[in-house]
Amino acid sequence: MEKGNLLVGQAGGCTAVINQSLVGIIETAKKSHAVEHVIGMRNGILGVLRETFFSLDTFDKKTLMLLKNTPSSALGSCRYKLKNKDYKAVLASLKKQNVHYLLLIGGNDTAQTCLQIAYYAREKGYPLSVVAVPKTIDNDLPCMDHTPGYGSAATFVACATQEAGKDTEAMKDVDPVKIIEVMGRNSGWLVAAAALGKRCEEDAPHLLYFPERPFDENRFLDDVKKVYDRIGYVVVVVSETIRDAQKSRIGAKKSGIIADLFGHQYVEGTAVKLCQLVEKKLKLRARFDKPGTIQRMSMNYISPTDRREAYMVGEEAVRLAVKGTSGIMVTLERILQKPYRCRVGSVKIEKIAGVEKYLPNYFINRKGNFVTKAFYDYALPLVGELPTFIRL
Amino acid sequence: MEKGNLLVGQAGGCTAVINQSLVGIIETAKKSHAVEHVIGMRNGILGVLRETFFSLDTFDKKTLMLLKNTPSSALGSCRYKLKNKDYKAVLASLKKQNVHYLLLIGGNDTAQTCLQIAYYAREKGYPLSVVAVPKTIDNDLPCMDHTPGYGSAATFVACATQEAGKDTEAMKDVDPVKIIEVMGRNSGWLVAAAALGKRCEEDAPHLLYFPERPFDENRFLDDVKKVYDRIGYVVVVVSETIRDAQKSRIGAKKSGIIADLFGHQYVEGTAVKLCQLVEKKLKLRARFDKPGTIQRMSMNYISPTDRREAYMVGEEAVRLAVKGTSGIMVTLERILQKPYRCRVGSVKIEKIAGVEKYLPNYFINRKGNFVTKAFYDYALPLVGELPTFIRL
Secondary structure (H helix, E strand, C coil): CCCEEEEEEECCCCCCCHHHHHHHHHHHHHHCCCEEEEEEECCCHHHHHHCCEEECCCCCHHHHHHHHCCCCCCCCCCCCCCCCCHHHHHHHHHHHCCEEEEEEEECHHHHHHHHHHHHHHHHCCCCCEEEEEECCCCCCCCCCCCCCCHHHHHHHHHHHHHHHHHHHHHCCCCCCEEEEEECCCCCCHHHHHCCCCCCCCCCCCCEEECCCCCCCHHHHHHHHHHHHHHHCCEEEEEECCCECCCCCECCCCHHHCEECCCCCEECCCHHHHHHHHHHHHHCCCEEEEECCCHHHHCHHHCCHHHHHHHHHHHHHHHHHHHCCCCCEEEEEEEEECCCCEEEEEEEEHHHCCCCCCCCCHHHECCCCCCECHHHHHHHHHHCCCCCCCCCC | CCCEEEEEEECCCCCCCHHHHHHHHHHHHHHCCCEEEEEEECCCHHHHHHCCEEECCCCCHHHHHHHHCCCCCCCCCCCCCCCCCHHHHHHHHHHHCCEEEEEEEECHHHHHHHHHHHHHHHHCCCCCEEEEEECCCCCCCCCCCCCCCHHHHHHHHHHHHHHHHHHHHHCCCCCCEEEEEECCCCCCHHHHHCCCCCCCCCCCCCEEECCCCCCCHHHHHHHHHHHHHHHCCEEEEEECCCECCCCCECCCCHHHCEECCCCCEECCCHHHHHHHHHHHHHCCCEEEEECCCHHHHCHHHCCHHHHHHHHHHHHHHHHHHHCCCCCEEEEEEEEECCCCEEEEEEEEHHHCCCCCCCCCHHHECCCCCCECHHHHHHHHHHCCCCCCCCCC
16 A cells, blocks of 8 residues: 555534544554555545545644544534535545545444545545444444444433433322433344343333334323323333334324435424323323434433443554555454453445444344343443442 | 420422432431431322321431432422411321421422421421521522522523534524423523523624523514524523513413412413424424423532532521520521632521512613523532533
């Protein structure tokens, strides 16, 4: 591989540890003889098209430490899908900057972008190593044990459920039903994480609803009623993307659906709809919490394992790129369950691009309203410390 | 005052540090010669009516430590308003338990309850010291500098705004407008707290809307447009109880309003409504975060000052009660601004009951859409450490 510049960008939804990967890349690239300069693109691939670049190799130690401890994508993000007419401009922009190593930190959509650029560069005979660095709180990337970003968002969701659960428990005479709406796009990994702090039957959460299972209003109401009758309050954690048997999003009004360029839909009313259902049909007061982007940005609930691994995938991406490897995504492989041990690996981007990994059947109980013991074994090593609360 | 039992309860919305006050009470009462036993009532004053009591003076150190670090009201809470027919039953229940010291940890509503019981006991010639212990994340109690519980919820709101703000900044090409809906009942103290981590003009939040000012849709849209035109993204923090000039709650559908026994209304749609407004009128994508009860329960964002002061008000309540003082609420008085020093005091409950303290005019800017420098001076000593993030 010839000596050249390394260009890095961040794309898609942000995480609390995505800048750890960025610093992993910067620090490793600075040590590499193959890399002349480390350059950042602003707002993902849009930065290449707009030619908004900035130097990343002049930061001092203090700046890098600050950067590591800043959530969200410090380079700016995007959800831009490359059009056919863009490739020429992308390649011209890369050539102009003498970029021979292109690293994009992102999820499925970013993998698609990397793949297309890698193909195009090869076709045009331009020497370019394209390496994708995994990042998503959704944990929905295939071919890896888990994704950087998931462990921290999972820690937030688990703790928030424990904490808001204590609130509902104390307020059961006032607002006995709590609906917590969490992210996760089309997969239920984050909903599942809500269960991680539960130690006994009375602890929250009591019910989980995953996008992997069709949502049935009557079954939901029946589930809520049963828990209420048994302990007097109910904490439900639900994905913002649950759908009914006809694949319609729960709480969606036609006017309320917005889709981005990759076709991902946003619905603002899932939890509101469920609260209304509970109040109307069960005559129980219900309120909802929707932590929204707070769940993926919370620095005080970061998982130390997640932080470390996010840095590791950044380091590995540079190592692979300067070896001349292209068209791959770095992965995380669990090599030991107890004590938990994880190492980095890699996979061809073809296997990742556009593929979503759902919560497998063996992590969801038969009724489709909670996780199994196997999920705890899988997920507990990935999250930070979960508190122990008292019940008098 | 004669020797007797001390009964303690918790009422109203929970906080992350309310159990600090409870432990302050238990530990101080155990040292007092006037107190025979420390008893807890379950679910506030309802516990007295239902005679659901439990012993609190047998806890070991480890249990008390766990209790301190558990958010929410460990004794259970309520929003029950005593009816005329209840007083007799309340007094009978207190006599039966040989209670001569009654301590209730709560806000305005609890103050009302304490006042009524103190009157009734005096009228019936039963020796009873009733002392109210302040608690509310809303910070809306008069006659005191601030309330225990506020500093921790304020820390959460400030940090969540900084963090979610970084998310919106990175995602400005996708979702440029973020609405964060926070609590605070009819006062804007928590909305104001969202500003505490802002260090420069570009930092979130950019706009705040308080229940103290009538909300005008056109002015709001104009404000949002201006910020967007200047920096390309907008983070708005808004109280869940904002009202228009006709005093109608924003986002309220008739069917969506529920009121509790004290007449407090809940509306589930404020942030949803504002997102719809922005998308329809400004053609900008808007999303919302509504941390809900998570904002008042988050143990990883506790303010150390708040934690300490919540314990102090509990201690002081016992000291005052065993001296025979009745019909008072403990207060917090700021005696020095720099370095911040605070001491406990007390005030007659008559001055608190049913009175709400709003954000004063000198803490709100002229346009009614942000706080003043004076608010920072007031609030910064009350919150925990606010992070410093980098902008590349």
